[in-house]
Amino acid sequence: xxxxxxxxxxxxxxxxxxxxxxxxxxxxxxxxxxxxxxxxxxxxxxxxxxxxxxxxxxxxxxxxxxxxxxxxxxxxxxxxxxxxxxxxxxxxxxxxxxx
Numbered sequence: 375x376x377x378x379x380x381x382x383x384x385x386x387x388x389x390x391x392x393x394x395x396x397x398x399x400x401x402x403x404x405x406x407x408x409x410x411x412x413x414x415x416x417x418x419x420x421x422x423x424x425x426x427x428x429x430x431x432x433x434x435x436x437x438x439x440x441x442x443x444x445x446x447x448x449x450x451x452x453x454x455x456x457x458x459x460x461x462x463x464x465x466x467x468x469x470x471x472x473x
Contacts, residue, residue, distance in 0.1 A: 411436050429455055438464075 413434040420429045422444075433440045438461035446453050 413437060433460070437461075 413436040415432060415434055417430055417432045420431055420442075422429050427444050427446075429442045429444050431440060431442050438459065440458045440460055442455040442457075443452050444455050445451075
């Protein structure tokens with residue numbers, strides 16, 4: 375029997391590395407994706423004072439979240455302008471205030 379060539383040794387090493395990686399992936403703990411409930415959305419355009427750019431407010435009624443976006447003519451792209459969690463805001467309003 376002859377000695378393995380350099381190419382054969384490299385191929386065996388790569389197969390061993392691939393087998394080790396596959397074993398690591400297979401034996402690692404599972405990960406779970408975050409799921410969100412299907413949303414019901416409402417959108418409205420709003421004029422921003424002191425600006426030529428209008429905003430679009432998008433409300434997800436299911437998660438009670440609001441995002442504001444606008445169009446940037448310079449970059450020709452939609453930009454995020456703001457975010458609010460309306461459920462958290464409503465809970466803050468119902469809390470008694472101390473003076």
